[in-house]
Amino acid sequence: MPSFHSGFVCILGRPNAGKSTLLNALVGEKVAIISPKPQTTRNRILGVLHVPGPKGKPAGQVVLIDTPGVHKPDSSLGRKMMTEVQEALEGCDLVLLIADVAKKLAPEDEFALQMLKRAATPAFLLLNKIDLLRSKKESLLPRIEHYRGRHDFQQVIPFSARTREGLDVVLKEILRALPKGPQYFPEDQITDQPARFMVAEVVREQVLLATEEEIPYATTVVVEEFEEGERLTRISALIYCEREGQKAILVGKRGQMLKKIGTAARLQMEKMLGTKVFLQLFVKVHPHWRESQHFVEDLDWRRQLQQLTGGPTRPGGE
Numbered sequence: 232m233p234s235f236h237s238g239f240v241c242i243l244g245r246p247n248a249g250k251s252t253l254l255n256a257l258v259g260e261k262v263a264i265i266s267p268k269p270q271t272t273r274n275r276i277l278g279v280l281h282v283p284g285p286k287g288k289p290a291g292q293v294v295l296i297d298t299p300g301v302h303k304p305d306s307s308l309g310r311k312m313m314t315e316v317q318e319a320l321e322g323c324d325l326v327l328l329i330a331d332v333a334k335k336l337a338p339e340d341e342f343a344l345q346m347l348k349r350a351a352t353p354a355f356l357l358l359n360k361i362d363l364l365r366s367k368k369e370s371l372l373p374r375i376e377h378y379r380g381r382h383d384f385q386q387v388i389p390f391s392a393r394t395r396e397g398l399d400v401v402l403k404e405i406l407r408a409l410p411k412g413p414q415y416f417p418e419d420q421i422t423d424q425p426a427r428f429m430v431a432e433v434v435r436e437q438v439l440l441a442t443e444e445e446i447p448y449a450t451t452v453v454v455e456e457f458e459e460g461e462r463l464t465r466i467s468a469l470i471y472c473e474r475e476g477q478k479a480i481l482v483g484k485r486g487q488m489l490k491k492i493g494t495a496a497r498l499q500m501e502k503m504l505g506t507k508v509f510l511q512l513f514v515k516v517h518p519h520w521r522e523s524q525h526f527v528e529d530l531d532w533r534r535q536l537q538q539l540t541g542g543p544t545r546p547g548g549e
C-alpha cells in the first residue's frame with residue numbers, strides 16, 4: 232500500500248482542556264472517560280483511528296495517545312501521571328498541544344509547552360472549545376500570537392471537540408503530517424486497554440460525576456472480578472477512598488449513592504460489552520493511597536495485566 236500514512240500522535244495539554252473529548256471524537260467511540268473536573272485522565276490511553284480512503288480502501292492509521300493533564304504533581308499519583316505523559320511523548324511522530332480558549336493562560340499551559348519543547352517533535356497547536364467564544368476570531372488572535380512567539384508550530388487550528396467544528400481540518404492536517412508507514416493495529420482494534428480496565432474507568436467516571444470536592448481526586452477503582460459470559464458479564468469492583476467520611480458519602484444514605492453510581496456504570500458497561508452486566512461495587516478506605524508509590528504503581532493496568540498473565544511485575548524484572 233504505497234500511499235498508506237500512519238503514526239503515533241500524542242495529545243498534550245493542561246488538565247480539563249478537552250484532550251479525552253478530542254480522542255473520543257476522532258476515534259468515534261468512547262475510549263477515554265470525560266468529566267468537568269480536572270485530572271480526570273490518570274494514565275496514557277491509546278485510541279486507534281482507521282482512516283478510510285477512496286473506494287473504501289484504508290488511507291491511513293492514526294494512533295492517538297491521550298495523556299493526563301499536565302500539572303505540578305504533589306503526590307505519588309501526580310508523579311505517576313506525569314511519567315505517563317512523558318512516556319507518551321517518547322517516540323511519537325506528532326504532538327497535539329491542546330489549549331482551552333475559554334480559560335485564561337495558566338501555569339499548567341506553560342508546563343505543557345515546556346514538555347513539548349523538550350520532546351522536540353513536530354507539533355500542532357489546537358485551540359479547543361471555540362463554541363464557547365462569542366466573538367470567535369478576534370479573541371483568539373492574542374492567544375495565537377502568544378503561542379507563535381513561543382514555539383514553531385506546524386499548524387494552528389481552532390476547533391471544538393464537543394461540537395466537532397473544525398475537526399475535519401484537524402484530521403486532514405494530522406494525516407498530511409504523518410509519514411508513510413505500516414498498519415500498526417488491525418482494523419477492528421480501537422484501543423489497547425482490556426475491557427476489564429475500561430470498566431474500572433467507567434465506574435470512576437460515575438464517581439467523578441456524582442461527587443464533589445476532594446472525593447473525585449481521592450478515589451480510585453480496582454476490578455476484582457471480571458467474568459465474561461456470552462450473555463452476562465459478572466463484575467465486582469472496589470472503590471478506594473482515603474477516609475471514613477468519604478466512604479460514608481460514596482455509600483450514601485441507605486446505600487443510595489453507591490446504587491446511583493452502580494446503575495449508571497452498569498448501563499454504560501452493557502453498551503460497551505454488548506452483554507447484560509451483573510455489577511457489584513464495594514467501597515474501601517485506604518488512608519493516603521495517593522501517597523503510596525507501591526499502591527499507585529499497582530494501579531497501572533499494564534502492570535495488573537502482567538500480574539494476571541503471570542509475567543514480570545516490577546521494573547527490573549522485565
Ligand SMILES: Nc1nc2c(ncn2[C@@H]2O[C@H](COP(=O)(O)OP(=O)(O)OP(=O)(O)O)[C@@H](O)[C@H]2O)c(=O)[nH]1
Pocket residue numbers: 244245246247248249250251252253264265266267268269270271272273298299300301359360361362363390391392393394
Ligand atoms: N464547550 C466545550 N466543552 C468541551 C469541549 N471539549 C471538551 N469539553 C468539556 O471540557 C471538560 C473536560 O473535558 P475532558 O475531555 O475530560 O478534558 P481532558 O483534557 O481530557 O481533562 P484531564 O483528563 O483532566 O486532563 C468536559 O466537561 C468536556 O465536556 C468543547 O469543545 N467545548
Ligand SMILES: [Mg+2]
Pocket residue numbers: 250251252263264265271272297298299300
Ligand atoms: Mg482526559
